Amino acid sequence: MSILKRSDSAETTRMPFSPANKGRSRRRKVMDRLMGGLAVIATMIALVPLASILIYVTAKGMAAINWDFFTQLPKPVGEVGGGLANAIVGTLVLVGLASGLAIPLGILAGIYLSEFGRGRLGWSVRFLCDVMTGIPSIIVGIAVYGTIVLTMKRHSAIAGGVALAVIMLPLVTRTAEEMLRLVPNSLREASLALGASHWRTTLSVVLRSAAGGVITGSLLAVARAAGETAPLLFTALSSKYWHTGLDQRIASLPVYIFTYAGTPFAELHRLAWGAALVLLSMVLVASILARMAGRKAYGGR
Amino acid sequence: MQVRLQVENFSAWYGQTMAIKDVSMQVVQQEVTAIIGPSGCGKSTMIRSFNRMHETIPGARTAGRILLDGTDIYADAIDPVEVRRKIGMVFQKPNPFPTMSIWQNVAVGLQINGLRQGASLEETVEKSLRRAALWDEVKDRLQHSGASLSGGQQQRLCIARALAVEPEVLLMDEPCSALDPLATLKIEELISELKNNFTIVMVTHNMQQAARVAGYTAFFLLGEMVEYGPTAEIFTKPMDKRTEDYITGRFG
Numbered sequence: 001m002s003i004l005k006r007s008d009s010a011e012t013t014r015m016p017f018s019p020a021n022k023g024r025s026r027r028r029k030v031m032d033r034l035m036g037g038l039a040v041i042a043t044m045i046a047l048v049p050l051a052s053i054l055i056y057v058t059a060k061g062m063a064a065i066n067w068d069f070f071t072q073l074p075k076p077v078g079e080v081g082g083g084l085a086n087a088i089v090g091t092l093v094l095v096g097l098a099s100g101l102a103i104p105l106g107i108l109a110g111i112y113l114s115e116f117g118r119g120r121l122g123w124s125v126r127f128l129c130d131v132m133t134g135i136p137s138i139i140v141g142i143a144v145y146g147t148i149v150l151t152m153k154r155h156s157a158i159a160g161g162v163a164l165a166v167i168m169l170p171l172v173t174r175t176a177e178e179m180l181r182l183v184p185n186s187l188r189e190a191s192l193a194l195g196a197s198h199w200r201t202t203l204s205v206v207l208r209s210a211a212g213g214v215i216t217g218s219l220l221a222v223a224r225a226a227g228e229t230a231p232l233l234f235t236a237l238s239s240k241y242w243h244t245g246l247d248q249r250i251a252s253l254p255v256y257i258f259t260y261a262g263t264p265f266a267e268l269h270r271l272a273w274g275a276a277l278v279l280l281s282m283v284l285v286a287s288i289l290a291r292m293a294g295r296k297a298y299g300g301r
Numbered sequence: 302m303q304v305r306l307q308v309e310n311f312s313a314w315y316g317q318t319m320a321i322k323d324v325s326m327q328v329v330q331q332e333v334t335a336i337i338g339p340s341g342c343g344k345s346t347m348i349r350s351f352n353r354m355h356e357t358i359p360g361a362r363t364a365g366r367i368l369l370d371g372t373d374i375y376a377d378a379i380d381p382v383e384v385r386r387k388i389g390m391v392f393q394k395p396n397p398f399p400t401m402s403i404w405q406n407v408a409v410g411l412q413i414n415g416l417r418q419g420a421s422l423e424e425t426v427e428k429s430l431r432r433a434a435l436w437d438e439v440k441d442r443l444q445h446s447g448a449s450l451s452g453g454q455q456q457r458l459c460i461a462r463a464l465a466v467e468p469e470v471l472l473m474d475e476p477c478s479a480l481d482p483l484a485t486l487k488i489e490e491l492i493s494e495l496k497n498n499f500t501i502v503m504v505t506h507n508m509q510q511a512a513r514v515a516g517y518t519a520f521f522l523l524g525e526m527v528e529y530g531p532t533a534e535i536f537t538k539p540m541d542k543r544t545e546d547y548i549t550g551r552f553g
Contacts, residue, residue, distance in 0.1 A: 118359065186396040190459070193354060194410040194466060195386030204413060209400050 054280070061277025064270045069278075074240055074256075080267055084275050086242050090157075090251040091279070093243060094236060095226050097161025102168035102225075103218045107207075109169075110176025110214070115202050126177075132170040140166045141231035149235055157243060157250040160236025167228055168221040175217025179210040212294050219290035223283045229254035253279045303330040305470055305500045306351060311365035313346050313355055320346040323365070324526045326519050328470065333492060333501045335515035335532065337508055339547070342521040344504045345393075348472050351502060352388040353381040369469070386414060389468030393475040395455035397447030397462070404443040406458055410466040425465055432498075433461035434491050453484025457491065464499075471495065473503040477510065489514050508548060512536050520544045 068083045075082030109129075113122055144163040149155055183206050191201040207214070232238075237249040238259065253275045260272035306328035313321040321343045328334045328351075336344040349355040350363060353374065366373045374384045397406050407426045430436040435457040439450070447458055456476060463471060473492070477485040492501060492514050505511050511518050512532060519529040520541075528535060528544045539545045546552055 184396070186392060186394060187398060189354065189357070189392065190396045190398070190462075191413070192357060193352060193385055193390035193392075194413060194462070195382055196410075196413040197382050200413055204409070205398060209398065211400070 057273065057276050057280055060273040061275075061280075064274025065277065069271075069274050073242070074271070077263070077265060077268070082271070084251075084253065084256055084271060084278075086239065087251040087253045087256045087275060088278060090236070090239070090243055091226060091253045091282070093157055093246075093250060094160045094164055094232070094252055095222060097157065097246070098164030098168055098225050099218070099222055101161065101165035102172055102221065105165075106169050106172025106218070106221070107176045107214060109173040110180060111202060111207065113173070113177040114180035115198075115206065126174075129170040129173050132166070133174070136230075137167055137228050138230035138233075141234040144231065145234035152247065154247070155235060155237040155249040157236055157246045157248065160232050160250060160252070161246075163231035163235045164225040164228060167231060168225045171221040171224060172218050175220070176210075176214045179213030179217060180206055182213065183209045216290040216294040219286050219293065223286040223290070226283055226286065227254060227279060229258050233258070253282075302332070304328070305330045305370060306502070307366075307368040307371075309366040309368065311347075311350065311363065311367060313343070313350055313363045314361065315346075315358065316360040320524055321350070322524045324521075326526055326529045328500060328502055329517060330500050331496055331498070332516040333496050333503055333514050334517045334519065335511035336502065336504045336519045336521060337506065337511050337547075338521035339552070340506065341523075343524040344506075344521045345474055347521065348390075348474050348502055348504045351470070351472050352385045352390055354385070354390065356381065386466060387468060388470045388472060389463035389466060390472040390474070391456070391459050391463050391476050394479050395452055395459050397450070397455050397458050399446065399448045401447055402444045403439050403447050403450070403458060406447040407461050407465050410462055414466060429461040429465040430458075432464050432495065433457045434487065434494070435461055451484070453480050453487060456480060456484070456488060460488075460491065460495075464495075468499070470500045470502065473501065475504050475506065477505070477507070485510075508536075520547065522547070 068081060069085075070083060070088065071085050072081070072083035073086055074084060109125065113126055116122070117125060140163050144159050144166065148159040148162055152159070187205055187209060188201055191205040192198075196204065232252055232255050236252060236255070238255045239249045239251045241251075243250040257272045257275045257279070260268040260275070263269075304327045308324055308326045308328075311321060311324045312319065324343075324347065336347055338344045346355055351367060355361050355363060363375060366375060368374070369384075369387065373379070374388075398409065401409060404426055407429050408422055411422060411425060427436060430439065435454060438454060439445075439458075442449075447455065450458060456479075460471075460476075476492075477488050480488065489510065492503065495501060496516075503511075503515065515532045517530065518532040518535045520527045520535060520539075520543075522543055528539060528541045530540075535544065536548060539548060
């Protein structure tokens with residue numbers, strides 16, 4: 001009772017917005033502006049390298065982009081012109097192979113981790129995924145070289161696709177798991193209470209609710225794989241010609257950029273810049289599609 | 302009066318914690334049975350045990366029997382999925398499937414169970430929405446997202462979804478606690494209407510609500526069932542001192 005009374009009297013003597021607070025409130029406002037400004041400056045600084053790469057690659061690359069670039073094979077050193085059509089197709093084939101392997105496997109693994117894997121196995125898979133995410137991509141290349149290239153006794157598109165898939169797999173798995181975990185438990189309960197089995201609930205309700213996020217994660221993994229060079233050097237190698245079979249070596253944009261940039265010829269440098277621009281555009285398109293898929297999922301709510 | 306659900310010496314645990322202690326009670330056909338009691342008394346655990354939802358929580362287990370029309374739903378040979386098809390449930394927070402339209406939300410139970418297709422599916426959806434007193438409000442926007450409805454409408458959509466599979470018993474776990482008074486009133490009217498066709502078990506911590514809609518009431522306290530009987534008797538002349546204390550607002 002006495003406590004109540006004291007606080008009552010305090011209420012009457014000190015108004016909530018008394019002039020005594022004015023100095024402090026102004027200091028707070030100044031601090032707010034200052035910190036807000038610092039955050040904006042930091043963002044600008046972070047964007048400078050990004051923007052300059054985009055602008056530089058576009059400016060340099062545009063010079064090489066013409067109809068031939070997309071339709072012609074590379075010309076022998078010394079000749080002017082030609083294109084990198086085989087490398088564009090090659091990158092699409094490699095990324096397609098890798099996606100076909102890694103996305104279904106990764107989504108299934110993500111479902112396992114989120115819906116079933118509570119015990120030690122789940123913990124181990126999760127841990128291995130995290131370790132795999134950190135493995136330098138050149139080591140993935142060497143590992144696939146040791147297992148597939150040496151066994152088949154030649155470099156091949158298959159080996160390249162597998163190497164890229166190994167890089168994509170942990171990304172797809174962990175994002176799928178995170179997205180499925182975000183689905184509220186109340187939806188799982190609602191489905192179970194309707195008499196749906198566990199797997200039916202997972203497929204029709206959980207995966208469906210998380211579809212947007214799962215697609216976003218997969219496409220970001222695709223974008224990541226499209227730009228990898230190191231794992232391809234040991235596996236898919238490169239080729240000057242159209243690809244003839246999945247068991248043959250295959251050209252790709254990143255490897256062409258790597259080799260052409262290392263030569264002393266201006267003409268090849270020009271093509272490398274063009275390849276960089278095309279690769280960048282492909283990654284950009286994948287990222288934009290990923291964002292759109294994610295936004296669509298939230299728009300439904 | 303015919304007994305649909307018979308609970309015999311039923312206990313339930315979460316890991317080491319005992320949530321329900323040796324409860325015996327019954328649920329009468331085409332009546333509303335309310336389970337009341339303060340928070341943490343085990344009333345939600347009890348209602349989740351009626352359709353074996355309790356065991357979906359890791360570490361949860363049970364002992365004792367619950368009979369649906371004489372068959373023990375906890376018998377080894379019984380598939381919990383079968384139990385849940387016969388005993389439907391509406392949850393505390395409205396939980397329509399956010400990626401599905403209003404129509405799909407109601408149809409999904411039938412589709413998941415692979416029960417029906419085509420014209421009869423359309424019919425069942427309409428009938429369920431009518432039964433849930435939602436048809437007139439949504440008939441022009443069946444393809445809109447279920448999440449676009451108000452809270453009270455969402456809860457009635459969930460009721461329609463549960464009714465579509467024609468359950469024999471409908472469980473409702475505090476179906477009005479997330480709703481405003483007007484929506485609550487609507488759901489209560491609906492429950493009184495539904496009891497003509499369905500057997501209903503309802504958890505509520507609103508005693509007035511139990512008094513308004515329930516024919517029978519069970520009072521739970523600290524995991525035990527203190528008293529069970531016709532609602533009028535529980536509220537006017539309770540046998541147990543603890544029931545009287547709770548009902549008169551001395552605790553809880």
